[in-house]
Amino acid sequence: MASALVIQHAAVEGVGRFADWLPAHGVDLRIVRPYDADSVPGEVDTDALIVMGGPMGAYDDAAVPWLPATKALLADAVERGIPTLGVCLGAQLLAVAAGGKVERGEAGPELGLDSVEIHTPDALFDMGAIPVVQWHYDTVTELPRDAVLLGSSRRYATQAFRVGTAAWGVQFHVEATARMVSDWASSERLDPAGLVDPVTAAEDRLSAIGEQVARRFAARVTS
Numbered sequence: 182m183a184s185a186l187v188i189q190h191a192a193v194e195g196v197g198r199f200a201d202w203l204p205a206h207g208v209d210l211r212i213v214r215p216y217d218a219d220s221v222p223g224e225v226d227t228d229a230l231i232v233m234g235g236p237m238g239a240y241d242d243a244a245v246p247w248l249p250a251t252k253a254l255l256a257d258a259v260e261r262g263i264p265t266l267g268v269c270l271g272a273q274l275l276a277v278a279a280g281g282k283v284e285r286g287e288a289g290p291e292l293g294l295d296s297v298e299i300h301t302p303d304a305l306f307d308m309g310a311i312p313v314v315q316w317h318y319d320t321v322t323e324l325p326r327d328a329v330l331l332g333s334s335r336r337y338a339t340q341a342f343r344v345g346t347a348a349w350g351v352q353f354h355v356e357a358t359a360r361m362v363s364d365w366a367s368s369e370r371l372d373p374a375g376l377v378d379p380v381t382a383a384e385d386r387l388s389a390i391g392e393q394v395a396r397r398f399a400a401r402v403t404s
Contacts, residue, residue: 183228183403187212188221188251190235190270193364197356199231202392206399215247221254229402230258234269234354236368238319239276239283252278258348264401265348269317272342272350279344282323288336291315292371293362294379297340297353299332305349305397306331306341311390312383313340313353316365320352347401355391359384 185203187210189195196210203210211227213219232255237245255278258265267275273283295315302308311332321339324330331349332341340352354361359381366373380387 182207182209183399184209184211185229185231185402186222186225186227186254187231187233188247188254188271189214189216189233190237190245191216193361193368194234194236194269195361196231196233197354197358197361198388198391199356199395202395203399206396207403208399215251221247221250223250223253225254225258225261225263229264229266229398230254231265232267232271232274233356234271234316237270239270239273248274255279255348259345262345262347264398266398267348267350268356269352269354272352273319273321275344275348275350276321276323276325276328276339276342279325279328279348281321281325281328283319284322286318286320286337290318291334291336291352292366293376294383295334295353297332297334299341301329301331303329303331303343304401305394312386313355313390314357314362314380314387315353316357316362317352321350349398351394355394357387357391 242248297313299306320337328342328344363373363377
């Protein structure tokens with residue numbers, strides 16, 4: 182079976198449904214938790230790289246000492262054509278590692294259920310509007326030179342992109358469950374009800390889209 186190195190940045194931002202979806206499609210997960218004293222490897226020694234979200238910023242190297250190593254892994258993966266998926270913070274780190282730019286979102290945070298329009302379909306996404314779970318304050322304001330923009334929301338242009346042939350960044354959370362959204366809201370002392378209830382109502386559709394992305398990503402890893 183193929184394997185993916187996963188960098189998890191915070192206890193509340195785990196792999197979610199990826200824990201079931203990816204092994205079901207032939208990709209085992211090797212999760213590294215540097216916030217819990219795990220060491221980030223010096224190179225990608227697996228078949229794929231997945232970098233999850235987190236509450237820190239893409240440039241918080243001084244406060245989060247594993248971020249430079251994570252960005253180095255992402256740059257290595259892009260250069261070597263290793264299938265890579267960056268989720269939320271992971272997408273921002275991917276953009277920075279490949280030469281892009283991240284800033285605080287001028288339109289404010291996107292939290293909870295939202296919609297993203299996929300206007301450039303590719304190996305992971307079909308064209309059209311898809312419901313997504315959002316949870317971010319920063320945004321990619323400048324893509325790397327060789328990146329392809331795949332999808333946008335009403336408030337932020339960069340929601341999904343591809344760098345090179347095998348590295349994808351998604352600002353939204355395809356892996357998220359309603360329980361994860363509740364945990365995120367509680368960790369920020371927000372009222373969870375108004376954020377969780379819409380996600381719960383849309384969970385079947387969210388799960389179907391997320392599993393499709395996971396299955397298609399696994400197909401790239403195992404091909």
